[in-house]
Amino acid sequence: LNLAEYAMIAGLPQAPSRYSPFQHPKKAKHRQIYVLNRMMNEGYITDIQATEAINTPLDIKPRRNWYIEEVPYYTEYVRKYVEKKYGRDILYNDGLTIYTAVNVEMQRAGRAALDNGLRELDKRQGYRGPLKHLESEQFEAFSQEIQGMIEDHPLAPGRIIRGVVIAVNDSKQKATVRIGGQQGCLHLENMKWARKPDPEVAHYNTRVKKVSDVLKAGDVILVRINGQQKDSGQWNLSLEQSPAAQGALLCMQTETGYVKAMIGGRDFRVSQYNRAVQSRRQPGSALKPIIYAAALDKDYTPATVILDTPIVFEDTENEFTWKPRNYEESFHGPTLFRTALTKSRNVVTIKILKDIGIDYLIEYARKLGIQSPLTRDLSLALGTSGVSLLELAGAYAIFNNQGYRVKPCFVTRILDRDGYVLEENQPEAKKAVEKSTAYIITNLLQGVVQHGTGWRIKALNRPVAGKTGTTNDLHDAWFIGYTPRYVTGVWVGFDEEKPLGLHETGSKAASPIWLKFMQAILKDKPVQVFQVPDGVVFAKIDAETGLLAVPESKKTIFECFKEGSVPTEHTRKPGSITEPSQLFKADM
8 A cells, every 4th residue: 555545544443434435535535634644743754745645646446245246146145044043233243254155156157147048038039129219419428428337347248238329221231339439330140139029929930131120220229249340440249138037047066055056036236036045936847857756656667657648637616627738739648657757748747646646745845845835736747836946956956966855055154253153054964765766867857858858958968867847828947957966957937927938948948048057167077977876777678568678679768777666577569568557557
């Protein structure tokens, strides 16, 4: 520090708020001068030194609220936790040192992935129009406002900022955009997504053909800086708009329960509501792995055959008829347990739930950490009861942790100002389900990624288990998945519960966010595989009958089983079901 800075600090203790150089710069300057004059009068400095210090400019920058800027939802969750447990006075006045499980790099990757995914989703729905429209005489004042922002934070590739369209040229297929005192070029190819919103038409069936169909001079728009042209110095731009939908992402280390990243919404500055822990939304098919795990503990196997055929439930008292259907609105006849989960077959799942019992499933879900209220009817098979992202990710973590539940942990340690340990949280694993059950579900969920609705995740190029979830009318999109070390959950939807858009399923809207995040955090990390525990064996079965394969079998699967549950009978004729017990499963 120099003398001028020392004097500024020395003047603060009497009244830090009153003499704050941020809130009251004139008072702070007067106080600094007072200190320097006293130092001169006491003989510590000369008159010349005092004058030089008074005239020395002070480059005072406010201290960044790093926690709010980098990990806002996580920080607020921890703040609420500590305040609730220890009280407001201790939180703010006892000089606590709080250690958390957050990984800042993973948090940044999560924010980037969620932002990118929500923007892509939003673009598929079309362009909602400019932020506002200016007359030509208003351009200068607006541009000066933006220039002030640029002086503090110069333009750079990747930044999204407001600009005003000053010219549209259809013959050259571009628009010229003024950003403060600079200009950029927005080409048609970087705005082709900006069709007029139409919920009945898929985005890939309509593309913008002329710049003037979207923009006109005076439009205030959001643009992304892509780079700078070497010849003209203009910026290359892409058209952007703020996403309308919300989302959440949570990543947990399965062995320790440490929550490494939590993003509770699109922008903490706009909404502090934490959708990762506070929101209870219908998980749709993302709940199915819990149902199938419960069934595995009721003597089902991946080779069990269930009939995928229409069923009707009559409620004569309320004059209501329920005819559940599959997402693709077709039925597939005899279906392997594995295939039913891989293809997310609703009707088969309902039949399984009816067989194992609703009360049994709810009790099973409680063992996996699902504490939200669950409806006691068969619609539970379709994921109609709201749960939190934290709950669902925690349940999947058990499958990844060989059946052991570790309570999710945000705060690892808290010390008071004297270094006394107020709290220390060590991972404590408790058995929730059998290792064999956990592994078989993991194996089945790997099939979802390889052959089912989670196909986009194959791009990770490493072992992954996961499940998509989509609710009626496309209100919610989920993907919960895990690698051998981390489980990550993603939810996308509107707070007011309205459709995300045509075909915006968990596979399309949520899984790309999961993929981008996991690609970032696992980059350059060694590939790990899921370990097969004791008590699991493998056998080659006929993919149609679920019985042991024979040379004549058209398609076979090398299937996993709990010891003692491997089929004992060989297929007699490809395409037939010969085991009486399997006929019972098929007809239930």
